[in-house]
Amino acid sequence: MNLEHLIETSKIRVEKLFDKYFDSHLCPAPLLQQAMSYAVLNGGKRIRPLLVYATGHSFGAKWDDLDGAACAIELIHSFSLIHDDLPAMDNSDLRRGKASCHKAFNEPLAILAGDSLQSLAFEVIVSHPGQLTADQRLQMIKTLSYAGGLYGMAGGQALDLAKTPSLLEMYHLKTGALLIASIKLGAIAANVPHDTLIILEKFAKNLGLAFQIQDDLLDTEESQTIGKPQGLDIINDKSTYPIMHGVLASQEKINELMTEAFELIKPLGNQTQLLQELTLQLLQRKK
């Protein structure tokens, strides 16, 4: 499979799944359902599902057995964005150029939409058809709950709010945890051996850090180009790697992390080619 085909097909499959999950006309709370689907169907790049599919296909999983996990990880990501945007958190009125969920609806519905998207993510892993065993599904749920919780994304957001001095630890939890989970979910669907999973996890950890530094660089670039302050990071008095260490050192850090990452997965041989190609493309992305 080539990368272009993977990217196109992944996106089509995930959007189709979302349509299915938000399609019911029998919902007793239609406004909440609208708030949930509004937040999910927001034109996101679906990077996390792409990582699930790329890893899964690298190790021989079938599309059908990756769909549930791809959908679930994006639901968790979407839920976190809704809660991140809330007035008490980043207080962001916009998300991808549209009104953020609490602006388009209201704050209580946004809180509940985030909460219900998290529930839905776990339900999808249990219920989505496919040939996965019950044990694989449980492993996926464990991966997802760990990545979203105290030792993952939520912990990272708490560190971010506390203006932690350990920026890379915060990046690792806040952004890295879900990227690591994406790669693990694909690997679990493909039933890879335990030592392969460990290697992939280390690879994903570096990718997560590089990805967040790259994200901060894009914010920096954007603000330099259009001459406005570095958005909410500055307003909210948040440190980023480029603000702390400069653009050049940030680019060097990304290179260092990814060189190490590619070294780490060398023992896995050619089969990781798709994952490597996707990774390189992600790190060359524009906002």
Add this chain to the structure above:
Amino acid sequence: MNLEHLIETSKIRVEKLFDKYFDSHLCPAPLLQQAMSYAVLNGGKRIRPLLVYATGHSFGAKWDDLDGAACAIELIHSFSLIHDDLPAMDNSDLRRGKASCHKAFNEPLAILAGDSLQSLAFEVIVSHPGQLTADQRLQMIKTLSYAGGLYGMAGGQALDLAKTPSLLEMYHLKTGALLIASIKLGAIAANVPHDTLIILEKFAKNLGLAFQIQDDLLDTEESQTIGKPQGLDIINDKSTYPIMHGVLASQEKINELMTEAFELIKPLGNQTQLLQELTLQLLQRKK
């Protein structure tokens, strides 16, 4: 087993489990961990775990196989109370006579504590030791995610905020869903046949409605006794069954629901005695 023993032992087991889950000194985000444990270890009556244990024991499940579910349903309940109390929701400064989570910590931490307690609930179902099969655990996760989400508790909260005219539908979702889930979780651990599960679910639906009306009656009584308005329900302009139909009709409705409920589980014979005794005791509770 008699009811007194069940109640005492259940409480001890659940509190011990919570101590274990909030004990780690290796947590990267200790403040978030504190906010989570503060909200859970709040002297709650642990009614939902009690229903898990009572149902499980009625059908022959072992303590060890009920602990995870008992703990998980209380984590979901605790998370919902944190988010309910937020300024954008019920704006309640107090919970069980202590500062609510966002008052004791802050709003962002309270939002994140709720989110992480939800993740933790699913993790506990996957990871808690015991003899449960992978399929039983998946059934539990499905039960829990459904009960907490759009078609359960969160949906009910959305209806409540929207001041829905269908009060009983809202009660069924907002309060009933988690009580139904508690009874189902116990039944799943005991591996009851499908038709028994259906009967228990109907029983639990009636219990959920009766329980919420009883809760509203207690609020009404409390306000009449100490001569203050009916708390946040009035302040937030919320309808309750007693406000709409009066105290007498509320008591009649409870009796009607529970008479029907006990009729429903008659075919299950004597084995539901413990569950019936607990149910009666719950409906005679004082605040």
